[in-house]
Amino acid sequence: MKAIVVNQPGGAEQLHVKDATIPSIKPGELLIKVKAFAINRTDIVSREGKSGYMSNPILGIEVAGEVVEAAEGTTIEIGTRVMGLVNGGGYAEYAVMPADRAMKVPAHLSFEEAAAIPEVFLTAYQTLFWLGNLSPQETVLIHAGGSGVGTAAIQLVKQMTDAKIITTAGSQEKLDFCKTLGADIGINYKEQSFDEEVLIATNSQGADVILDFIGASYWKQNLKSLKMDGRWVLIGVLGGAMVENINIRELMEKRAQIKGTLLTPRSDQYKKELTEEFMSKVMPLFDQQKIRPIVDTVFPFEEIQEAHRHMEASKNIGKIVVRVLN
């Protein structure tokens, strides 16, 4: 089969297609004929050799495709259209998926659309509800509203709670799109101080929950934007990882809860439980077409380098997907 690997740690030019052996499955696993996969920031970190937790030389953590082989005891039939997280190996014609993470693709969605669901919607669900404990009457600040996780989070909040949604993005086009998904207030961080706008929008109270993909460059403003007893979930460091001078007395006085998280390195058991809760609580909303995957661009398999560069340029609204023809 064809698969995409990294020549040596570095830029997008290090990605290339090579021949690889079709992987074999173990108990509890499915072999998926991959029809589409999506690109994630964590793939870029792996490509650069900066994370130590990916053991599979083939990149890729989520796929959509057809089940072609199922281990004994699994209950999913051959031929089922599924999507879900994989433990690496997603950038390939075939990939192995633990059966307890396989979600059936709703009939009205294509494989390209389905590939845009698992990572960002599971991440958004986990950060909003498991870590952020977002309650109906609260306010959530979602940074990078046009990103994959941002567009997922806005929809989940809108459809599952009455919470107020404030989002930031770097262009009017992105903010307008976020409003069509359900954002109540959009802030262009290039033109406005988002902390001041958050305080204006919340009667000087601040946001109960912050989804922070940005990190260092937003630190002080996020702290100002956080309400008393607020939960601040760290899920990315697009604006740098090193924060100079944190006053922890302020964290105490605000009774702030800062929660770091990453989804990819978590255990199989955690991903199983998260997927199961997501299937029961969120998948019906996909079936009813109240929530939808947001696909920015679909690239052909051979253009993987362009797909990575497109993500690194941060111009996408929603997910970047790669189609696998086989």
Place this chain on the structure above:
Amino acid sequence: MKAIVVNQPGGAEQLHVKDATIPSIKPGELLIKVKAFAINRTDIVSREGKSGYMSNPILGIEVAGEVVEAAEGTTIEIGTRVMGLVNGGGYAEYAVMPADRAMKVPAHLSFEEAAAIPEVFLTAYQTLFWLGNLSPQETVLIHAGGSGVGTAAIQLVKQMTDAKIITTAGSQEKLDFCKTLGADIGINYKEQSFDEEVLIATNSQGADVILDFIGASYWKQNLKSLKMDGRWVLIGVLGGAMVENINIRELMEKRAQIKGTLLTPRSDQYKKELTEEFMSKVMPLFDQQKIRPIVDTVFPFEEIQEAHRHMEASKNIGKIVVRVLN
């Protein structure tokens, strides 16, 4: 009545006794004839004029004494021996206490012992279980094991869970005492690197919960001591408030949860709920004499300056109490 107020923001020499009017009670409140009160770090912060949340000019947030007046509708009888948190005004012959925070003093305890209970045991309970979510098979790192909150926390963990207790202190005398209360491992932070010792004691896993009274000076070592998915509760900044250069990628990779908290500025409703849960779950252990207040020194009312200086010297094991003769 006699009461202790602050001349002007500053050192212990600013504390003096003056005549004040006996306070009057509102619905839901009790008037307490104060027999003893305890000194807390937050009193020192208030004395220095560094916190903005104390509106009562008389210091003091916890007392033990006798009920001399009760608002209509309250169910506590005149003459009952009670202890509990007050909204300032504890350093006096009479103080007002919301009735839903009044805990009956166990028969075997003196007022001086009872005054040593509310603040530190409620704080330790809140940080260990409400914020730290400490589970039976986990490990907790309790800094300042000889302090009021430290001695309370060690006893609560020992009597209420099977969790392993690691504590730090600055002298062998304090560590020996912590072991009599139930600590499994004692680390002299003046002679050992506590993070290395924590990793040795936990098979390189780290502690699930850290009770951090120290802040800046322990930051890097606390982060090293924290287990994956660990909860790190900030409840004091004895070692400074400003931390330079925090790498938030490390917080994400460890999936750390940092939770700042202070008890005194919290709402009446919160203190009511915390007191109620504490009365049902912990007070029986006091009645059975499995848990006991730890009193370091009892000062007479007139020696309030010495009492504050004694706390500032950090030589106490357990609480510093002031006796009120009236």
